[in-house]
Amino acid sequence: MKKETTLNLASMMLRMRSAAFWAACLAVVVSVGLGGVAAQAQTIGTPGVSGDQLVFLYDARSNRVAFMSAANPSSDTIFLDVALYSQDLTETLAAETVSLGPASNLVIDPTSFGGGGANGNAGLATVTPVESMEDITPVVPPQPIVGGFTLANLTLMSGFGQNPFARFAVLGNGSAASPGATVDGGSVSYQRFDPGVLMIPVYFDPADLGPPENDGNRVLIAVFLDDYDGGYRIIPGGTSAVGSFFNANGLLIAENTTAVNGVLLSDLQSMAGDSSLDGSSGKAFFEVDASGGNVFGLFSQSIGTFAAGQRMPAVAEVPTGTLPPVPVTISFDARVNGEQFSCGRTFSNIGTSNATVEPTDARLYIENVRLVNDDGAEVSVDLEQDGTWQVDDVALLDFEDATGLCGQRGTAETNSSVRGMVAGGTYTRLRFEMGVTKSLNHGDSATAPAPLNKTALFWSWNAGYKFIRYDNIAESNGNEFRVHIGSTACMGDGRGDATCANSNRIEVDLPFSPSDDTVLIQLAAFLANANVEQNSPETPPGCMSAPDDPECVPVFAAAGLPYGANPGGSQQIFSVE
Amino acid sequence: MQLGRTFLALTVALGLAACGGGGGDGDTAMGPTDPVDPVDPVDPPQPTPVVPEPNPDGPTAYVYDLPPGFPEPLIPDDNPMTVEGVELGRHLFYERRLSLNEEQSCGSCHQQALAFTDGLATAEGSTGDIHPRNSPSLTNVVYNPTLTWMNPLLVFLEEQALGPLFGEDPVELGFSGKEDELLERLRRDALYQVLFGNAYPDQGEPITLDSMTKAIASFQRTMISGNSPFDKFVYQGDDDAMSEEAKRGFLAFDSEGLECNHCHGGLNFASSLTHAGNPNDPTPFENNGLYNLGENGEYPRPNVGLFEFTERVRDYGRMKPPTLRNIEVTGPYMHDGSIETLEEVIRHYERGGRLIGGGDLAGDGKQNPNKSDFLTGFPLSNTQRLELLEFFKSLTDDEFLNDPRFSSPFPEE
Numbered sequence: 001m002k003k004e005t006t007l008n009l010a011s012m013m014l015r016m017r018s019a020a021f022w023a024a025c026l027a028v029v030v031s032v033g034l035g036g037v038a039a040q041a042q043t044i045g046t047p048g049v050s051g052d053q054l055v056f057l058y059d060a061r062s063n064r065v066a067f068m069s070a071a072n073p074s075s076d077t078i079f080l081d082v083a084l085y086s087q088d089l090t091e092t093l094a095a096e097t098v099s100l101g102p103a104s105n106l107v108i109d110p111t112s113f114g115g116g117g118a119n120g121n122a123g124l125a126t127v128t129p130v131e132s133m134e135d136i137t138p139v140v141p142p143q144p145i146v147g148g149f150t151l152a153n154l155t156l157m158s159g160f161g162q163n164p165f166a167r168f169a170v171l172g173n174g175s176a177a178s179p180g181a182t183v184d185g186g187s188v189s190y191q192r193f194d195p196g197v198l199m200i201p202v203y204f205d206p207a208d209l210g211p212p213e214n215d216g217n218r219v220l221i222a223v224f225l226d227d228y229d230g231g232y233r234i235i236p237g238g239t240s241a242v243g244s245f246f247n248a249n250g251l252l253i254a255e256n257t258t259a260v261n262g263v264l265l266s267d268l269q270s271m272a273g274d275s276s277l278d279g280s281s282g283k284a285f286f287e288v289d290a291s292g293g294n295v296f297g298l299f300s301q302s303i304g305t306f307a308a309g310q311r312m313p314a315v316a317e318v319p320t321g322t323l324p325p326v327p328v329t330i331s332f333d334a335r336v337n338g339e340q341f342s343c344g345r346t347f348s349n350i351g352t353s354n355a356t357v358e359p360t361d362a363r364l365y366i367e368n369v370r371l372v373n374d375d376g377a378e379v380s381v382d383l384e385q386d387g388t389w390q391v392d393d394v395a396l397l398d399f400e401d402a403t404g405l406c407g408q409r410g411t412a413e414t415n416s417s418v419r420g421m422v423a424g425g426t427y428t429r430l431r432f433e434m435g436v437t438k439s440l441n442h443g444d445s446a447t448a449p450a451p452l453n454k455t456a457l458f459w460s461w462n463a464g465y466k467f468i469r470y471d472n473i474a475e476s477n478g479n480e481f482r483v484h485i486g487s488t489a490c491m492g493d494g495r496g497d498a499t500c501a502n503s504n505r506i507e508v509d510l511p512f513s514p515s516d517d518t519v520l521i522q523l524a525a526f527l528a529n530a531n532v533e534q535n536s537p538e539t540p541p542g543c544m545s546a547p548d549d550p551e552c553v554p555v556f557a558a559a560g561l562p563y564g565a566n567p568g569g570s571q572q573i574f575s576v577e
Numbered sequence: 578m579q580l581g582r583t584f585l586a587l588t589v590a591l592g593l594a595a596c597g598g599g600g601g602d603g604d605t606a607m608g609p610t611d612p613v614d615p616v617d618p619v620d621p622p623q624p625t626p627v628v629p630e631p632n633p634d635g636p637t638a639y640v641y642d643l644p645p646g647f648p649e650p651l652i653p654d655d656n657p658m659t660v661e662g663v664e665l666g667r668h669l670f671y672e673r674r675l676s677l678n679e680e681q682s683c684g685s686c687h688q689q690a691l692a693f694t695d696g697l698a699t700a701e702g703s704t705g706d707i708h709p710r711n712s713p714s715l716t717n718v719v720y721n722p723t724l725t726w727m728n729p730l731l732v733f734l735e736e737q738a739l740g741p742l743f744g745e746d747p748v749e750l751g752f753s754g755k756e757d758e759l760l761e762r763l764r765r766d767a768l769y770q771v772l773f774g775n776a777y778p779d780q781g782e783p784i785t786l787d788s789m790t791k792a793i794a795s796f797q798r799t800m801i802s803g804n805s806p807f808d809k810f811v812y813q814g815d816d817d818a819m820s821e822e823a824k825r826g827f828l829a830f831d832s833e834g835l836e837c838n839h840c841h842g843g844l845n846f847a848s849s850l851t852h853a854g855n856p857n858d859p860t861p862f863e864n865n866g867l868y869n870l871g872e873n874g875e876y877p878r879p880n881v882g883l884f885e886f887t888e889r890v891r892d893y894g895r896m897k898p899p900t901l902r903n904i905e906v907t908g909p910y911m912h913d914g915s916i917e918t919l920e921e922v923i924r925h926y927e928r929g930g931r932l933i934g935g936g937d938l939a940g941d942g943k944q945n946p947n948k949s950d951f952l953t954g955f956p957l958s959n960t961q962r963l964e965l966l967e968f969f970k971s972l973t974d975d976e977f978l979n980d981p982r983f984s985s986p987f988p989e990e
């Protein structure tokens with residue numbers, strides 16, 4: 001007995017040390033906002049290898065087998081309630097209470113255990129020490145139980161083994177519960193697996209490993225809640241895993257969010273979403289909110305008969321990183337009353353008089369192009385410096401081709417897209433301004449680089465550029481109606497330092513997918529409330545942004561820009577198709 | 578002689594100082610001009626354009642031969658004055674191919690004999706568009722801190738040149754969107770290949786918009802008028818250069834009774850004078866009571882004045898008071914050429930604003946709320962009015978109006 005007592009004392013000390021260790025770990029691992037110290041003390045990041053309860057991931061689907069084992073290192077007989085749950089954790093597929101003598105071992109084969117109800121399934125298994133064969137109230141065992149598992153793929157004839165996901169029963173203040181204590185979820189409860197961030201310390205090029213169906217770069221993540229009411233069981237938890245994938249050089253190469261309901265059986269490439277991981281090796285991070293329950297993860301890799309896997313450790317945080325830039329093209333399409341804009345033809349039903357007009361020009365500058373990612377963050381598009389259409393962060397869109405009346409000032413070349421590089425990611429919105437960046441707008445236009453060297457877009461009277469020129473001639477009476485918008489009420493010298501009271505840049509913010517969407521420029525919208533067949537005497541033809549020009553009132557309103565007493569509103573010109 | 582030269586000179590110097598000037602001191606200006614041979618105004622020499630030799634030594638610095646009393650001009654660092662640049666600019670200034678239809682050059686609206694104006698109320702562009710404003714004189718334009726009638730943004734002649742070349746409302750020279758054609762015309766011409774190459778030798782392609790506008794600006798910066806009878810009397814020691822009537826006219830002009838000198842003061846008889854010793858002279862823009870429309874003292878569109886740029890109601894009708902040098906030959910007067918003769922101009926200021934009795938422009942300019950405080954009106958006798966006119970005529974610099982350096986290098990067509 002003396003010997004047993006000594007052993008028990010030693011194991012107690014081990015347990016105490018373990019609890020203290022995990023408590024210290026938690027201070028780093030657990031994210032803020034979990035509440036008081038006691039609550040923190042009951043959560044652990046990385047699961048233990050021994051404890052008062054073991055949890056396993058099993059996979060007994062077709063051509064796969066799993067073996068789990070639980071060992072009782074104590075000198076007492078203990079009783080274990082073993083339950084195998086379905087993948088969504090809503091069903092108990094097999095359950096059995098077994099007794100385990102001193103220094104004995106239990107092997108659990110999910111294909112046959114408890115009547116074989118779990119055969120063909122994958123999910124979670126729990127091994128919970130209980131009071132007796134009849135009373136399955138969870139209790140703290142005399143010594144922490146240990147175990148292991150093996151997951152095997154019969155197609156590949158490969159497999160790997162690992163420690164179980166073990167945890168202790170603790171008091172509210174985080175200290176270890178005494179052997180024999182009832183784990184009721186109140187004064188004594190199991191630690192919660194709450195890593196915050198799970199890490200895959202290393203993965204290898206998915207292209208070189210087995211395909212996902214052969215468990216290449218296999219990822220399993222489980223989310224569950226502890227339910228102590230009416231005897232212990234686990235119930236499903238729903239959350240999502242936000243994955244960040246870094247290559248061997250530490251560069252972020254993919255970001256993606258995956259839903260997790262119960263047990264997620266996936267693979268690395270699926271978790272990375274649209275960004276291909278092929279050709280890379282590195283590490284991955286999954287930020288998972290346990291939502292008051294438990295999260296753990298398993299990662300394995302296999303090449304033929306060789307396989308290796310591990311429980312994913314917890315880390316404090318996802319390293320910061322930006323995805324490497326990828327090429328992006330933002331396409332624009334100029335429309336007039338739903339029809340494609342082109343020179344050398346007429347358009348009907350323009351403006352309040354339903355006039356027929358022939359265009360003489362359609363060019364506009366775009367600046368400060370940004371995409372908004374799924375986190376809501378703006379990411380600048382770094383424009384290709386092509387020496388023709390794009391310079392700095394300004395691009396010229398040119399829809400006229402010098403045919404028809406556009407030949408008067410136009411150019412044969414056209415441009416309907418903005419091209420550049422953007423940090424990789426998932427983008428949901430597009431933002432830009434119609435205009436020329438202030439630092440470039442008031443430079444010396446005689447020496448300005450393309451596309452700021454087009455004299456038809458010089459705005460010399462205001463020491464800047466026309467941000468847009470969309471000009472038409474009415475067929476009925478030859479009235480010329482121009483839409484020239486640029487910054488006005490400027491002070492400065494036209495050599496770089498002008499400031500303008502009326503910026504007149506149109507701010508555009510649109511839902512947008514770079515790969516699928518096109519930005520429509522509804523040119524006729526500028527004219528929708530204007531009469532293009534007339535012009536107020538002694539004012540510029542149409543609207544050239546001068547103050548007190550009646551023709552500018554509807555044009556600026558359509559642009560959403562303030563003009564005179566009108567404070568401006570939402571722009572009617574740009575939309576997405 | 579009732580009025581001593583020293584007294585007049587002192588008055589002028591004071592006027593200059595009052596307008597923020599400095600450096601108008603004859604002692605510090607470059608040496609006095611040698612007596613200039615009289616130039617026959619009827620038959621000015623017309624040099625034949627010849628393709629000059631390429632100059633391997635690079636451009637030669639242009640040295641101003643300033644009239645006595647004139648301060649050193651302020652030249653932008655990025656466009657130093659060179660003999661070759663000025664020569665190129667003179668060719669470009671008179672080059673009709675600088676209009677798309679080859680009908681006009683800069684010199685069409687800025688004719689030397691009229692002190693680089695055109696004798697029209699408002700200018701006419703190469704395609705027949707009527708400009709809303711009167712062609713401003715280029716006399717001493719190098720001393721203007723801002724250019725044109727009412728644009729505070731146009732500070733550099735290089736920048737200003739882009740307006741006539743590429744402006745569309747109205748069309749002047751008509752090259753909007755046609756810059757390639759403009760440059761091609763010049764690049765195909767052996768004369769310009771050499772002129773540009775000599776003026777801007779260190780560039781791969783010397784014929785650019787930049788070098789074009791720089792050269793035209795350089796030429797304009799040589800257009801200095803300082804040898805009028807007034808100058809000869811005040812600065813050059815010729816007691817007889819000005820008539821007694823003109824001298825009395827000047828004293829009246831410069832008096833607190835008439836207040837003319839507040840807006841037309843100093844060496845250049847303008848509202849401001851910028852030069853190397855006074856680089857940041859502000860440009861006052863003033864409303865001189867020509868019109869009074871609406872409640873805010875507006876001027877008829879599109880010549881709304883400084884308001885166009887500031888959108889401040891008090892800036893309706895404010896224009897830059899121009900130089901009065903060579904004013905005898907620059908009529909019709911005012912920004913819109915709405916006053917035909919100098920005598921009418923004087924009567925306008927006598928009244929302190931113009932009364933328009935009927936029509937769209939009806940209104941009393943004298944009551945314009947934005948009108949300059951100095952423009953209160955004054956009584957003038959017929960004699961005084963004639964003396965004032967004589968003074969204005971004493972500002973006519975025949976040497977400037979006939980100087981072959983400012984004339985067209987091309988033969989008469």
